[in-house]
Amino acid sequence: MLARGLSLLDAFLAGDTELGLAELADRSGLPKPTAHRLLGELVEWGAVERSRPGHYRLAGKLFRLGQLVPRHRQLRQAALPFLEELHATSGENVHLAVPDDGYTLFVEKLSGTESMVVGSRVGGRMPSHCTATGKVFLAWGGRERLRRVVDAGLPRLTPRTIVLPGLLHQDLERTLARGVGINHEEAEPGVSAVAAPVRGARGEVVAALSVTGCSQRLDVERLGRVVRAAAGALSARLPALAAGR
The missing domain is CATH 1.10.10.10 (Winged helix-like DNA-binding domain superfamily/Winged helix DNA-binding domain)
Structure with missing residues (x-):
């Protein structure tokens, strides 16, 4: 029952x-x-x-009840200063996401002061294969996670969504090489995003930070460096939190 x-x-x-x-x-x-x-x-x-x-x-x-989940609550509290800095620096929408099966789950979002409205929301999920944060989880998540996502199908959300497994594999190799995941109008028309991995105490990817905004003005290269720096700083903070310091 x-x-x-x-x-x-x-x-x-x-x-x-x-x-x-x-x-x-x-x-x-x-x-x-x-x-x-x-x-x-x-x-x-x-x-x-x-x-x-x-x-x-x-x-x-x-x-x-959801606010009481310890792992997400502690991660969100640790990430908030870095999200606020990203928000102030970029003026765009910023997200904190965690992997959730074949999806990316948004646990925090700060809406851009001058950015366009995007469809993400706190507590919402989006497919991994067409989101910047999701590509981070797939690129660093191992073959088994990627296999499950591919086996479940790669739905097309926009004309730019990658729906062929071979092309997705190539895109994830580029993600690993440059250190950030990029979504160029693959989840929403006119919307692009760049995301970087947040690592836990053992070096595993536990979350991702992202910046999302209008494709025509989002400087992915510049913001990629900024979001990588923020994700790296948050990663350095997490082991101390786990140790209770």
């Missing part, structure tokens, strides 16, 4: 803010009567709320 209830919550992972009963039942694979009954229990517990008749959205209790 718990697994069935969680499958209803999983239905929101695609990024929808509101879903109807029929859509929830379809995505979870549950019969409508079962989905309706379980949704009533989730509403009572505080995980979801009724947005309008027959429609549901996630409720604040899940947000409060």
Whole structure:
């Protein structure tokens, strides 16, 4: 029964803010009567709320629980000064992301003061193969992670999205060589981004910092150096945090 209830919550992972009963039942694979009954229990517990008749959205209790995840909370707190510096330097949207299966999960975002609005949001996920942060996770994440992403399919989000495994492999080799992941209008038309890896105490890539903005004015080469410096400084800070200093 718990697994069935969680499958209803999983239905929101695609990024929808509101879903109807029929859509929830379809995505979870549950019969409508079962989905309706379980949704009533989730509403009572505080995980979801009724947005309008027959429609549901996630409720604040899940947000409060999410803020208590120690690894993400500590990482976000450590990264915030570096994100703020990137934000002030670039004037663009800046992100902190972590790998989440075949996706990149955004755990913090500062919107640019003069930049265009982009579709990312805190708690939102995007496919790894077409995002700058996701390419960081694929490039440094080993063959198994890349294999899982390729086997799951490479959906096309824009005309520039890389959907052929061979071309993606070449792009990830370039990512390793230059030390940053670059997304040029592959996730959203007119939007580009550059991201750099954040390393943990053992040298493994645990997160990524990125700068995102309008393709026509985003200086990827200059900002690539800036974001690499910020990610390197954050990486140097993480072992001290892990040791409790």
